[in-house]
Amino acid sequence: MTAAEPFADNPADAAFDLTIQPDGWLPLQAGVLHHPSPNHDQRPNSEDPYLLVIHNISLPPGVFQGDAIIDFFQNRLDLSADPWFENIRDLRVSAHFLIRRDGVIVQFVPTLLRAWHAGISSFEGRERCNDFSIGIELEGTDTLAYTDAQYARLGALAAAIRVRHPIRAVQGHEHIAPGRKTDPGLAFDWKRFGQGQN
Numbered sequence: 001m002t003a004a005e006p007f008a009d010n011p012a013d014a015a016f017d018l019t020i021q022p023d024g025w026l027p028l029q030a031g032v033l034h035h036p037s038p039n040h041d042q043r044p045n046s047e048d049p050y051l052l053v054i055h056n057i058s059l060p061p062g063v064f065q066g067d068a069i070i071d072f073f074q075n076r077l078d079l080s081a082d083p084w085f086e087n088i089r090d091l092r093v094s095a096h097f098l099i100r101r102d103g104v105i106v107q108f109v110p111t112l113l114r115a116w117h118a119g120i121s122s123f124e125g126r127e128r129c130n131d132f133s134i135g136i137e138l139e140g141t142d143t144l145a146y147t148d149a150q151y152a153r154l155g156a157l158a159a160a161i162r163v164r165h166p167i168r169a170v171q172g173h174e175h176i177a178p179g180r181k182t183d184p185g186l187a188f189d190w191k192r193f194g195q196g197q198n
Contacts, residue, residue: 020164024110103149142185
């Protein structure tokens with residue numbers, strides 16, 4: 001289930017080569033974990049995704065420790081662990097990837113399949129963005145700066161996804177679900193992310 005040892009030193013400085021395999025999974029390696037989520041299904045007509053959606057998540061909000069996010073995406077969150085978890089009791093969601101504060105990437109769903117990350121959404125007049133997108137969660141909040149390690153891993157991951165799939169746009173969850181979602185928020189530096197792309 002798990003892969004690899006965490007980064008020994010600063011993950012932002014570690015060499016990191018990512019490739020999406022033909023089956024839609026990243027190979028297990030240092031800094032990459034697999035935790036398959038049941039919250040996915042087939043893409044309509046096996047469509048090749050062309051949109052990348054960036055989100056943020058922390059559970060409970062503002063807490064960056066433990067495995068609550070992983071447990072949530074696997075439908076095994078201990079609701080008694082924090083009173084706030086009652087707010088998400090009935091949700092069944094996932095994303096393709098999570099990038100933790102230290103830069104470790106956790107993959108939940110292969111990119112070939114539809115993860116349940118966008119909800120009610122639209123892009124260029126087309127609804128149901130889950131059908132044609134790949135979702136990346138950053139461990140964070142709308143207002144707290146993301147880490148150097150996260151930007152480094154996000155750049156590497158986005159580049160790998162672009163090699164495997166015909167990605168032609170990147171949006172925040174806030175852009176495809178305006179008024180309903182606010183992530184990745186003002187804390188996300190779009191210019192810095194853009195400079196990290198190959």
